Amino acid sequence: MGLTMEKDYIEYFTNNREEFQESLLNEARNVRGKIEEILLIGNIDLLSNAHKLVMYTIQGKDSELEAFAKIEGVSWASHSLTLAFKLEWVQAIRRTIWKYLQEFNKENHLEVEAEVFFYTEREVNDRIDKFLNGLFLSYSEYKDQLIESQKALVENLSVPIIPITATVCVLPLIGNLDTYRTDTIEEKVLLEICRLRIGTLVIDLSGIAQMETEVIERLMKVIEGANMMGCECVITGLRPEIVRKITSLGLTFESKAETKATLQQALEDYLR
Known part of the structure; x- marks a missing residue:
């Protein structure tokens, strides 16, 4: 289930996508200079994936969010990109989402009731947290499997019959x-x-x-x-x-x- 004003939010974030991305890059200064490098290393489009995460979060697409987290975890692990870097990026996405939700309310002169605000806060933050948890688990599982396969390879090489x-x-x-x-x-x-x-x-x-x-x-x-x-x-x-x-x-x-x-x-x- 999406947020209370799902359709309006989707339209707002889509229409302001370029401004959102620039604001996001200002939030994650360490990431800005790595965008092209990561695209070349792992074919990972950080800005496109950030938009996808925002849309899944607003629309409440939990199953898609879970699948996306697994894919991201494997991609990140397979190219030896650090979790600390990814965490900085996702937390910047979280902060930028809240910044633009606030801007939306200001532009539309909305007085948000406390109940609606806390519902939105819970839904947004829970989904971002679930995405991070899924990504970390997927990342760790891939790394564990890689270590096991490398261990088996080393063992075979150490006993060459x-x-x-x-x-x-x-x-x-x-x-x-x-x-x-x-x-x-x-x-x-x-x-x-x-x-x-x-x-x-x-x-x-x-x-x-x-x-x-x-x-x-x-x-x-x-x-x-x-x-x-x-x-x-x-x-x-x-x-x-x-x-x-x-x-x-x-x-x-x-x-x-x-x-x-x-x-x-x-x-x-x-x-x-």
Whole structure:
């Protein structure tokens, strides 16, 4: 349901659209210089969208306002535009709406009753607030989904299982190994052994400079789990400092996996 004088307000705001926009830009000084930039970055027309928000608010189109907020949230999030900037813009729209409602009353010599004023105040501000809430939720949901997809991508890149033959795969590990990453390695290794029917998994550690005790123990469990699924493991590229750490702990790969000096040596053996 729209405002009490919906049709008159729509006509007034439409006829004074250019003046409204200029007044709006004066309210949001930080936004004025960004209008064209945002249009280029995200194809987001701030002034056109401001008019749309005003019309939905005056007409009481709550479902359209809700859908518009979701679209705006995704657009804003997908182009990494800040919520603080958007909040400044919407609050400027709110203030400008009230300025022009006051101008309308003055030009038409209207004495607004208290009941009508408070009804209008509640309807306008509630709809602007609902728009902001919907936009923030949509923005946050999009960002959360983006973070999850990026996390999954990073996890896949951190555990790159590369098929060499129908039954032989290589897992080259590079960088730091921590407990979180070894948990990810264990999960993906076991899934890929089942999915690809891997008979031999060559784990190359030449890109790992050091490993903590807990990481070594978890890597042993990864190998044990692979063995339980009928997959033989071959360890290559062990550095001297890691070997010393393993032996100092009284551990050994011998009963769990074959070891080779280099990945090249292992591949030559399996590709003959």
